[in-house]
Amino acid sequence: xxxxxxxxxxxxxxxxxxxxxxxxxxxxxxRYCFNxxxxxxxxxxxxxxxxxxxxxxxxxxSLGAKEAILRSKExxxxxxxxxCGERCPQGVNIADGMxxxxxxxxxxxxxxxxxxxxxxxxxxxxxxxxxxxxxEEERQDLGLPPLPSVDKKFIEKLSEKxxxxxxxxxxxxxxxx
Amino acid sequence: MGEYGKREEPRVxxxxxxxxxxxxxxxxxEDVVEYARxxxxxxxxxxxxxxxSEVGLSAIKEAIKKHNLNRVVVASCTPRTHETLFRRTxxxxxxNEYLFEFANIREQCSWVHMNEPEKATGKAKDIVRxxxxxxxxxxxxxxxxxxVDRSCLVIGGGIAGLTAAxxxxxxxxxxxxxxKESKLGGKLKQLHLxxxxxxxxxxxxxxxxxxxxxxxxxxxxxxxxxxxxxxFVGSFEVTVRRQDRPxxxxxRVGTIIVATGATNYEPPRPSYGYGVSxxxxxxxxxxxxxxxxxxGRPESVVMVxxxxxxxxxxxxxxxxELKKSGLVDEAESERSVEEGFPYCSKICCVxxxxxxxxxxDRSPNTDVIILYSDIRAxxxxxxxxxxxxxxxxxxxxxxxxxxxxxxTSDGGKLDISFFNTLDRRKMSLLADYAVLSTPLAPSVDNxxxxxxxxxxxxxxxxxxxxxxxxxxxDTSTQGIFLAGTAAGPLDLxxxxxxxxxxxxxxxxxxxxxxxxxEAVTTEVNPTKCDACGLCEAICPFVAPRIVTxxxxxxxxxxxxxxxxxxxxxxxxxRFAITLYHYKDDQIVSQVRTAFSDEVGDRAEPRILxxxxxxxxxxxxxxxxxxxxxxxTNVRILRLPCSGRVDxxxxxxxxxxxxxxxxxxxxxxxxxxxxxxxxxxxxxxxSLQAALDSLGVEKDRVxxxxxxxxEGQLFAKVVKDMTDKIRALGPxxxxxxxx
Numbered sequence: 001x002x003x004x005x006x007x008x009x010x011x012x013x014x015x016x017x018x019x020x021x022x023x024x025x026x027x028x029x030x031r032y033c034f035n036x037x038x039x040x041x042x043x044x045x046x047x048x049x050x051x052x053x054x055x056x057x058x059x060x061x062s063l064g065a066k067e068a069i070l071r072s073k074e075x076x077x078x079x080x081x082x083x084c085g086e087r088c089p090q091g092v093n094i095a096d097g098m099x100x101x102x103x104x105x106x107x108x109x110x111x112x113x114x115x116x117x118x119x120x121x122x123x124x125x126x127x128x129x130x131x132x133x134x135x136e137e138e139r140q141d142l143g144l145p146p147l148p149s150v151d152k153k154f155i156e157k158l159s160e161k162x163x164x165x166x167x168x169x170x171x172x173x174x175x176x177x
Numbered sequence: 178m179g180e181y182g183k184r185e186e187p188r189v190x191x192x193x194x195x196x197x198x199x200x201x202x203x204x205x206x207e208d209v210v211e212y213a214r215x216x217x218x219x220x221x222x223x224x225x226x227x228x229x230s231e232v233g234l235s236a237i238k239e240a241i242k243k244h245n246l247n248r249v250v251v252a253s254c255t256p257r258t259h260e261t262l263f264r265r266t267x268x269x270x271x272x273n274e275y276l277f278e279f280a281n282i283r284e285q286c287s288w289v290h291m292n293e294p295e296k297a298t299g300k301a302k303d304i305v306r307x308x309x310x311x312x313x314x315x316x317x318x319x320x321x322x323x324x325v326d327r328s329c330l331v332i333g334g335g336i337a338g339l340t341a342a343x344x345x346x347x348x349x350x351x352x353x354x355x356x357k358e359s360k361l362g363g364k365l366k367q368l369h370l371x372x373x374x375x376x377x378x379x380x381x382x383x384x385x386x387x388x389x390x391x392x393x394x395x396x397x398x399x400x401x402x403x404x405x406x407x408x409f410v411g412s413f414e415v416t417v418r419r420q421d422r423p424x425x426x427x428x429r430v431g432t433i434i435v436a437t438g439a440t441n442y443e444p445p446r447p448s449y450g451y452g453v454s455x456x457x458x459x460x461x462x463x464x465x466x467x468x469x470x471x472x473g474r475p476e477s478v479v480m481v482x483x484x485x486x487x488x489x490x491x492x493x494x495x496x497x498e499l500k501k502s503g504l505v506d507e508a509e510s511e512r513s514v515e516e517g518f519p520y521c522s523k524i525c526c527v528x529x530x531x532x533x534x535x536x537x538d539r540s541p542n543t544d545v546i547i548l549y550s551d552i553r554a555x556x557x558x559x560x561x562x563x564x565x566x567x568x569x570x571x572x573x574x575x576x577x578x579x580x581x582x583x584x585t586s587d588g589g590k591l592d593i594s595f596f597n598t599l600d601r602r603k604m605s606l607l608a609d610y611a612v613l614s615t616p617l618a619p620s621v622d623n624x625x626x627x628x629x630x631x632x633x634x635x636x637x638x639x640x641x642x643x644x645x646x647x648x649x650x651d652t653s654t655q656g657i658f659l660a661g662t663a664a665g666p667l668d669l670x671x672x673x674x675x676x677x678x679x680x681x682x683x684x685x686x687x688x689x690x691x692x693x694x695e696a697v698t699t700e701v702n703p704t705k706c707d708a709c710g711l712c713e714a715i716c717p718f719v720a721p722r723i724v725t726x727x728x729x730x731x732x733x734x735x736x737x738x739x740x741x742x743x744x745x746x747x748x749x750x751r752f753a754i755t756l757y758h759y760k761d762d763q764i765v766s767q768v769r770t771a772f773s774d775e776v777g778d779r780a781e782p783r784i785l786x787x788x789x790x791x792x793x794x795x796x797x798x799x800x801x802x803x804x805x806x807x808x809t810n811v812r813i814l815r816l817p818c819s820g821r822v823d824x825x826x827x828x829x830x831x832x833x834x835x836x837x838x839x840x841x842x843x844x845x846x847x848x849x850x851x852x853x854x855x856x857x858x859x860x861x862x863s864l865q866a867a868l869d870s871l872g873v874e875k876d877r878v879x880x881x882x883x884x885x886x887e888g889q890l891f892a893k894v895v896k897d898m899t900d901k902i903r904a905l906g907p908x909x910x911x912x913x914x915x
Contacts, residue, residue: 007600010592012607013477013544015569031567035574035599056600062571063606064544 004051005072007060014064020104021061027100032090033058039084039094045077052077054084054094061101070105076112109168119169123159126150187313188220190246191305192237194228194253196283201226203287205298209252212302218313220244229259237263238270247272248312252280252305255798256815273317275696275758280308284801285813289892296809303812306774310766318696318757321736325411325656326431327351327687332403332626335363336669337661338436339385340676341683345434346394348680350687353396353428354389355403355417357622361386363438364662367461369468371669372531373557381669398426406433406629409738410656411692432656432683435630435640436676437622439662442485442615445516449484449613450583456591457583457611460528467535475609477544478536479593480529483577486616487550488517495598496578504601505579520637522616522666526553529614530561533570546571546606548581548595574598583611617666630657631719639665643851650678653717653851655738658682697741697758697817703731705753712745712754717851721745742850744820747860759816765829771812772834782836782902784811784895787826789819789853792843792884799888807895810902811839818842820853824864827878828871831910837902839894841881854882872909876901 021027039054040046046053052074060069069075078098085093105111118128125131131147139146162170191213195201206224213222221244225233228251240246249272251263256279264274282301290297327350331342334356342354360366365385368378389395400420408414413433417426441461446452451459458466460480466472499505526549533545547565549572554562566572575581575595586592586607594605619638620626627634632652635641640663643651650658658679661672686692701712701721708730712721720738723730734745734754743756752761772783788794794815800807816822819842830838840861842854861880868875881894 007602009603010605010607012590013479013546013571015542015544018569031569034566034572037599059600063546 003071003073005057005074006068007056008065008068011060011063011065014066017064017066017069018062021097021100024100024103026093026096029090029092030058030061030097030100033062033088033092034090035059036089038087038089039092042083042087044081044083045079049074049077054078054098057101058092058094058097069101070108070110073112075101075105076115106166106169111169116169119162123155123162123170126152126155185247187218187248188244188246189216189218189248189250189309189312190237190240190244191216191219191222191309192228192233192240192249192251192253193222193224193282193301193305194233194251195224195226196228196253196287197226200253200283200287200301203291203294203297204282204301205294208298209282209301209305213305213309216306216309218248219309220246228253229262234262234266237266241267241270241272247276248315249277250280250305250308250312251277252282252301252308254283255279255281255285255794255801257795257798273319275318276312276315278308278312278315280304281798281813284798288801288804289807290809291804291806293809300809300812303771303774307767307770307812307814310770311763314760314763314766316757316760320693320696321698322691322693323411323737325686325690325692326429327690328353328428328430328432329683329687330355330403330413330415330428330430330433331436331660332433333363333436333438333661333663334358334361334389334397334399335436335438335661335672336365336381336385337438337663337672337676338363338434339389340673341434341436341660341680342395343385343388343392344677344680345683345687346389346392348684348688349394350684351394351396352392353398353415353417353430355401356397356399357402359400361389361397361399364441364461365669367464369464370531370535372527373561375531375535378669396428401426403626403629406631409735410654410686411737413656431687432658433630434658434660434676434679434683435626435632435652435663436660436679437620437626437640437663439617439639439666440620442518442618444485444613444615448516449481449581450591450593450611451613453583454585454591456609457613460525460532460612460614463532463612467532470539472536472539472610474540475543477546477606477608478533478610478612479591479606479608480533480545480547480612480614481575481581481593481595482525482529482547482549482552482614483521484581484613484615485517486520486522486525487577489519496576499576499601505576505596518616518618518637520616520666521553523553524666524668525614525616526551527555527558527561527668529612530554530558530565530570532612533565534561534568537565537568537570541568544569544571544608546573546608548573548575548593550575550577617662620663623663630654632657633717635665637665639663647849650675650682654719656683656686692737694737694739695741697756698736698739699734699741699743699745699754699756700736701732701734702753702755703729705751706731706749707751707753708732709750711748711750715748715852715856716745740850742818742820742853743816744818744850744853744856747821747823748856756817756821759821761823761826764814764816764821764826767814768826768829768835769833771814771830782810782899782905782907783834784837784839784898784902785830785833785835786811786813786839786841786895787816787819787822788813788883789842789849790815790817791849792847793819793841793881793891795885796841796883796887796891799885800891801888803888805888805892807892808899810899811895818848818850818853819857820848820850820855822857822860824860824867827864831871831873831877831908834908834911836877836905836908836911837898838878839881839898840878841883841894844882844884847884874905876905877908 037055267277331354346352365382404418405416450457579596581595584592590607633641660676660679721734746754746756848854
């Protein structure tokens with residue numbers, strides 16, 4: 001299980017992390033955040049967790065608490081409903097921002113087990129879950145057309161790319177860094 | 178000084194103005210004219226359509242000549258419109274201007290009683306009667322003039338002093354510039370780049386010094402201080418002590434501009450880590466470091482705003498709740514009220530942002546974080562704030578009521594801990610530099626300066642301006658003006674502006690070279706005076722002085738410095754002071770004739786109101802201009818200041834048949850004569866005690882603060898007082914005819 005976001009008490013300010021985030025596509029706008037908290041107040045997920053606070057996450061990003069952010073499970077909790085982006089007074093799309101952080105997390109080797117599991121299943125079955133005979137029969141009974149078969153070649157190409165670009169995202173053992 | 182001519186038999190001319198239908202449509206002017214003829218001392222009475230027109234003015238002049246009039250009463254609008262005009266008309270006809278009296282039967286009669294023409298006509302008669310009685314008591318007056326030396330003393334050679342000196346000198350006046358340090362420039366010498374242009378402070382300083390050193394009209398005295406100042410506006414005698422010379426220098430000047438600046442506050446060590454490490458510095462010290470390029474490329478710099486400023490109150494909303502919630506250590510929050518000043522120094526926010534931008538410019542990888550409570554980036558400086566944000570300067574909101582601790586930490590870092598309001602927790606930043614933004618504080622010289630120049634210090638320790646709006650660079654002492662940060666925190670541009678304002682004010686005295694005072698001034702009768710010193714103590718304009726004449730101590734009032742409020746007149750226990758044009762008998766004549774005639778029930782209950790010219794009387798006029806309607810019961814007396822109201826005038830009012838008395842003046846803090854209304858308040862309190870012994874109910878006298886903009890309040894006061902007095906019934910001192 002990935003650790004909860006550990007909010008550090010002592011922070012050594014490091015602007016390089018913020019710079020890294022800003023360089024990512026969809027990351028530039030994060031500079032405008034002035035920490036008003038409208039995103040957290042609007043966030044659907046925030047209501048149901050104790051630790052997921054988008055404002056705090058962006059705040060820690062600007063201060064440079066790289067390890068704490070990228071290692072946490074919280075950045076994976078965003079439901080991408082975009083309520084935050086709609087209401088942000090500075091026009092920042094926080095949901096996109098979470099995506100940026102996820103990408104950076106993977107780049108730095110922090111991938112939640114659940115993501116790994118998803119990816120490995122796609123590479124095996126071509127889908128998030130295996131479509132077996134039971135499912136095929138059900139579909140027939142309901143009068144639904146059969147599902148297209150998986151393009152093995154496409155899966156191979158995808159596998160190659162992933163292995164070369166983001167090897168840490170693969171692994172069915174459920175191990176996270 | 179005064180004119181004690183023999184009073185001739187008054188021959189009063191009364192001119193009723195119809196003002197079209199403004200007055201004529203409500204008040205029956207013919208009736209009033211007829212009535213005026215019956216009054217004693219009235220030699221002539223007429224009415225005109227528009228008395229202020231050419232026709233009207235000629236009529237006055239003709240009547241003066243034809244009927245040999247020596248007093249003129251015009252009953253029309255408010256004196257605040259045409260008093261000067263009618264006074265001039267009298268002068269042109271050979272009559273002293275101060276023998277003219279105005280009766281307000283428009284703003285304070287026809288316009289406010291539009292639905293009661295009979296009562297309004299009656300009230301107009303009462304007003305005219307009061308004016309005629311007062312006119313009969315008026316005396317001719319002449320204005321006093323003094324010469325104003327066309328020379329100026331500028332104290333202080335910082336940017337404000339330099340700007341004032343060169344601006345004054347450029348107009349052809351002689352300037353003596355006294356600077357206590359050996360070099361000119363004040364704080365400007367310590368600055369690096371100034372906002373918003375990011376010019377070098379040294380460039381600006383060079384230009385300013387050049388314009389002073391190149392001007393022949395300026396006598397430059399460095400390493401010198403002002404020892405003593407005597408005399409008054411137009412002819413100050415100044416003694417300057419020079420550090421390197423044994424003898425003092427004496428110079429005579431017409432005006433003085435005080436540009437002595439302010440100091441930079443430093444927190445007491447070791448608060449905020451000041452003194453703990455040489456990397457904990459003030460913003461002023463940072464200027465020096467940046468100027469000498471000694472900052473290098475640190476990893477991070479944290480700036481702390483409001484250090485030693487805004488102290489003493491809780492500013493942060495929600496702080497009380499925070500304490501209750503347990504997130505904040507109760508003991509810590511008690512500790513937080515340390516030394517400092519209660520005001521905001523205005524310039525530190527923009528200054529910090531400016532320095533942050535300079536650091537980011539030279540070392541883009543340095544993380545600059547500003548801990549703030551509120552960011553005050555006004556005018557176009559908001560742009561600097563946006564620039565700073567865009568360049569990656571970070572802003573974190575902290576609670577300034579809780580201590581910010583700066584300790585040294587491992588790895589040579591500073592551990593700066595504070596309470597982060599948005600995170601609602603205490604946190605630390607490990608940074609390389611801590612820059613403390615501290616306020617501009619009053620110069621230590623201010624106390625001595627205020628005694629030497631006899632100008633007051635404000636509650637915050639800075640030199641006090643006469644009035645924030647009516648006299649922003651004046652002091653309560655005529656001829657002495659303020660420039661620069663001596664009066665409070667200002668940025669560079671504002672200091673220059675205030676210096677130019679002071680220059681304009683000083684020039685307004687020096688250019689004509691003469692100062693004429695309105696003849697409403699005071700004089701002490703030396704035989705009655707016993708030099709108790711009360712007048713000297715209470716006058717905010719330093720006009721009375723206790724002097725020795727023929728071996729006897731008496732008070733003497735300088736008519737040039739006297740502003741004519743009359744507060745000393747009412748204070749003098751010996752009735753030794755006279756305020757010309759508002760003498761006791763002149764006022765009493767109005768009080769006694771307010772209800773002396775067959776007023777009938779048009780003024781039941783009868784209320785007399787003492788108003789001050791600048792606020793309450795103007796408020797009454799505004800009620801008129803706004804056509805607010807109120808009961809006809811009040812008869813208004815116009816005085817320079819509520820401070821002129823001697824309690825015995827209130828007794829006179831009751832003796833004369835008033836059922837109620839209102840004393841009204843400017844709001845506390847706004848008195849045109851600075852402190853007259855405060856004296857009025859004190860007297861009102863002692864008056865209340867005395868009323869008891871007379872058997873008069875305390876409620877019959879009211880003290881009200883009505884400003885010139887409060888027409889509605891005026892109308893309300895009249896209505897409420899009328900109702901209240903009606904409920905109380907007639908004044909027990911009055912003989913009620915059956």
